[in-house]
Amino acid sequence: MKLTGSQILLESLRLEGVETVFGYPGGAVINIYDDLYDSPIKHILTRHEQAAVHAADGYARTTGEVGVVIATSGPGATNTVTGIATAYMDSIPMVIITGQVPTALIGNDAFQEADICGITRPCTKHNFLVQDLRDLPRMIKEAFFIARTGRPGPVLIDLPKDIQVASMKFNYPETVKMRGYKPTIDGDERQIGKAAQMILKAKRPVLYVGGGASLANADQELLKLAELLQVPVTTTLMAMAAFPGEHPLSLGMLGMHGTYFANMAVTECDLLVAIGARFDDRVTGRIDAFAKKAKIIQFDIDPSSIHKIIRVDLPVVGDLESVLTSLLRQLDEKPQDISIQIEQTSAWRKEISGWKAKHPMGYQASKSVIKPQYVIEKLSELSNRDAIITTEVGQHQMWAAQFFKFRQARTFLTSGGLGTMGYGLPAALGAQVAFPDRQVIDISGDGSFQMNSQELATLVQYRLPVKIAILNNNFLGMVRQWQQLFFDKRYSQTCMELPIDFVKLAEAYGATGLSTDKVDDVETVIKKAFEVDGPVLMEFKVSREENVIPMVPAGKGIHEMVLAS
Amino acid sequence: MKHTISVLVENEFGVLARVAGLFSGRGFNIESLSVAPTLEPDTSRMTIVTRGDDRILEQITKQLNKVISIIKVVDFTDEEYVERELALVKVTAESDSRAEVLRIVDIFRAKVVDVTPKSYTIEITGAPGKIDAALVLLTPLGIKEVVRSGPVVIGRGSKGVSN
Numbered sequence: 221m222k223l224t225g226s227q228i229l230l231e232s233l234r235l236e237g238v239e240t241v242f243g244y245p246g247g248a249v250i251n252i253y254d255d256l257y258d259s260p261i262k263h264i265l266t267r268h269e270q271a272a273v274h275a276a277d278g279y280a281r282t283t284g285e286v287g288v289v290i291a292t293s294g295p296g297a298t299n300t301v302t303g304i305a306t307a308y309m310d311s312i313p314m315v316i317i318t319g320q321v322p323t324a325l326i327g328n329d330a331f332q333e334a335d336i337c338g339i340t341r342p343c344t345k346h347n348f349l350v351q352d353l354r355d356l357p358r359m360i361k362e363a364f365f366i367a368r369t370g371r372p373g374p375v376l377i378d379l380p381k382d383i384q385v386a387s388m389k390f391n392y393p394e395t396v397k398m399r400g401y402k403p404t405i406d407g408d409e410r411q412i413g414k415a416a417q418m419i420l421k422a423k424r425p426v427l428y429v430g431g432g433a434s435l436a437n438a439d440q441e442l443l444k445l446a447e448l449l450q451v452p453v454t455t456t457l458m459a460m461a462a463f464p465g466e467h468p469l470s471l472g473m474l475g476m477h478g479t480y481f482a483n484m485a486v487t488e489c490d491l492l493v494a495i496g497a498r499f500d501d502r503v504t505g506r507i508d509a510f511a512k513k514a515k516i517i518q519f520d521i522d523p524s525s526i527h528k529i530i531r532v533d534l535p536v537v538g539d540l541e542s543v544l545t546s547l548l549r550q551l552d553e554k555p556q557d558i559s560i561q562i563e564q565t566s567a568w569r570k571e572i573s574g575w576k577a578k579h580p581m582g583y584q585a586s587k588s589v590i591k592p593q594y595v596i597e598k599l600s601e602l603s604n605r606d607a608i609i610t611t612e613v614g615q616h617q618m619w620a621a622q623f624f625k626f627r628q629a630r631t632f633l634t635s636g637g638l639g640t641m642g643y644g645l646p647a648a649l650g651a652q653v654a655f656p657d658r659q660v661i662d663i664s665g666d667g668s669f670q671m672n673s674q675e676l677a678t679l680v681q682y683r684l685p686v687k688i689a690i691l692n693n694n695f696l697g698m699v700r701q702w703q704q705l706f707f708d709k710r711y712s713q714t715c716m717e718l719p720i721d722f723v724k725l726a727e728a729y730g731a732t733g734l735s736t737d738k739v740d741d742v743e744t745v746i747k748k749a750f751e752v753d754g755p756v757l758m759e760f761k762v763s764r765e766e767n768v769i770p771m772v773p774a775g776k777g778i779h780e781m782v783l784a785s
Numbered sequence: 786m787k788h789t790i791s792v793l794v795e796n797e798f799g800v801l802a803r804v805a806g807l808f809s810g811r812g813f814n815i816e817s818l819s820v821a822p823t824l825e826p827d828t829s830r831m832t833i834v835t836r837g838d839d840r841i842l843e844q845i846t847k848q849l850n851k852v853i854s855i856i857k858v859v860d861f862t863d864e865e866y867v868e869r870e871l872a873l874v875k876v877t878a879e880s881d882s883r884a885e886v887l888r889i890v891d892i893f894r895a896k897v898v899d900v901t902p903k904s905y906t907i908e909i910t911g912a913p914g915k916i917d918a919a920l921v922l923l924t925p926l927g928i929k930e931v932v933r934s935g936p937v938v939i940g941r942g943s944k945g946v947s948n
């Protein structure tokens with residue numbers, strides 16, 4: 221039996237195990253939407269293509285599966301770009317299908333034509349323009365394979381309209397054959413052996429864990445490694461949920477807004493073990509002051525991450541779950557060395573405890589005005605163990621990372637690499653689609669929220685009970701903080717003069733809105749929101765000029781933190 | 786330092802843009818680039834001349850290797866290789882200078898490929914340094930136009946670069 225291109229697309233998606241897609245229709249994908257009408261695949265109609273991509277991203281980050289998006293040509297396709305770039309920077313597996321004008325019109329500046337393959341080339345792991353229907357099944361197969369293997373990432377398929385309507389006999393390939401793509405999985409055993417030796421010799425070791433550990437589902441191996449050797453663990457923003465926040469070995473986040481003790485530990489350690497972390501400038505501060513006293517081991521799936529920013533002493537390329545498993549196996553053969561190691565590092569752990577006692581994470585509490593950090597602490601306390609937290613970008617994002625105690629992997633979704641305001645709400649939407657019965661909370665700012673607030677409609681339409689907590693400081697707070705500290709308090713364009721009635725906004729969409737400016741009401745509002753069986757927007761009017769600290773000023777080493785505002 | 790890199794690529798839509806975009810997007814420099822299909826019609830070979838320190842070159846080769854359409858990357862810098870470039874040069878050649886142009890053609894074992902009463906077009910092949918030298922000598926006579934292919938390279942010995 222012959223199938224049309226659009227039927228082949230949907231059938232291939234089904235064979236890849238896709239149950240849900242996020243998207244938005246238009247002329248160049250109308251055939252696909254017609255076939256979707258009869259398809260078992262569930263489609264979530266967002267209110268903006270950017271939100272569809274962030275939703276698929278949220279779906280992918282929580283489930284570990286490939287998120288799928290459909291958008292039309294031209295403006296539909298260009299609207300996806302911020303979402304794709306966000307996913308690319310954070311290595312999120314995703315397949316984006318865009319409609320394209322018919323092949324005969326490509327290059328003619330046809331109506332709603334955009335060279336989306338050209339536009340997304342630098343922000344996709346790979347992309348395809350389908351020029352012949354016979355290539356379509358192979359390209360879909362390859363797209364999913366590329367998206368989910370190696371260092372994951374978004375892959376775009378641009379599908380011209382004439383190819384959607386052409387038909388042929390359909391066979392889905394069972395395997396992929398790509399001469400140019402063969403990701404490494406297992407690490408080199410000898411290198412791993414050397415790493416084990418270095419770790420056993422260290423007197424002041426630290427594990428520096430990044431988003432790669434989450435992506436590889438290596439959180440259990442990481443926990444075992446840390447506990448086996450009693451090594452302290454610091455995580456990047458991308459890995460906050462990869463290691464339990466309340467674990468005695470947890471140092472919390474490092475870098476620009478990291479904890480005093482994490483930054484000191486990295487500065488003073490004699491061995492830094494980077495696990496799926498890429499030495500981002502927000503982590504390292506001034507690079508020549510970073511972990512200056514340490515030998516560095518780097519475990520990473522991506523060879524190009526190694527020696528990119530900093531020369532490491534021992535690189536191991538491979539899938540982190542596999543690499544850590546074999547590292548643990550090699551260590552298990554040396555129980556004596558392990559006891560010696562634990563003993564010889566006890567002074568180091570004491571030193572770190574000293575730093576923790578000297579400058580614990582904290583803030584100036586208040587009885588008269590709501591402190592944003594207090595709201596995060598309460599959310600952390602009152603939410604379920606497996607609650608999924610998303611954030612927008614700004615001060616609230618940093619406070620979420622600093623004060624929420626994450627308990628389980630894949631429960632913290634935030635745009636780390638690109639820093640995309642407007643990410644959190646649609647990402648929460650996607651996570652809630654993936655897990656209808658879990659608590660999903662978007663920790664938001666008044667500025668960021670307005671970048672994708674239209675998605676309240678999607679939440680209501682699909683009865684997605686996402687809880688939104690806006691820390692309303694009536695400022696683009698993070699930028700204001702920089703203006704306060706480095707530009708003489710010249711608050712240029714960071715105050716949105718017009719206060720918004722967020723409760724009415726929520727209600728206009730049919731969601732529940734709650735608001736308070738009283739410290740004593742914070743807990744009540746959160747409890748009430750959690751009881752509502754539908755989307756709720758909570759507005760907390762917080763102290764307006766609160767700063768995120770510690771803070772490492774630009775150009776300084778991470779030990780040169782500003783500790784009080 | 787100058788590096789000459791051979792890149793085997795899938796001969797498919799957009800592959801040149803991927804390579805060029807990678808260089809411009811990451812601030813790497815391309816001094817020259819030449820590309821044509823190999824014996825296998827689905828494979829092309831590019832020769833890229835670039836500059837950078839060891840760290841940059843390591844990134845260039847690693848980033849190239851990451852591109853899905855790239856099959857193989859060989860940096861010839863530390864290898865023995867033969868390097869050749871072709872130049873076509875249109876030189877003013879009127880009565881008094883015609884003999885001088887031919888003398889230079891002879892010295893560089895170049896070839897005259899087109900003649901008019903006012904000009905010679907000559908073809909020079911060789912290592913890029915040889916072409917530079919020929920151009921230095923031809924410049925005073927009046928070069929109207931010059932086009933260079935950029936070098937291509939192949940390793941010495943019997944072993945070949947293949948996929």
Ligand SMILES: Cc1ncc(C[n+]2csc(CCOP(=O)(O)OP(=O)(O)O)c2C)c(N)n1
Nearest residue numbers: 614615616639641665666667668696697698
């Ligand atoms: C799309 C986008 N535009 C601009 C920025 C720059 N930016 C970073 S944080 C920030 C302020 C965010 O304000 P808000 O959402 O209210 O959060 P707050 O910092 O006040 O908690 C801005 C403008 C960005 N990260 N993303």
Ligand SMILES: [Mg+2]
Nearest residue numbers: 665666695697
């Ligand atoms: Mg704000």
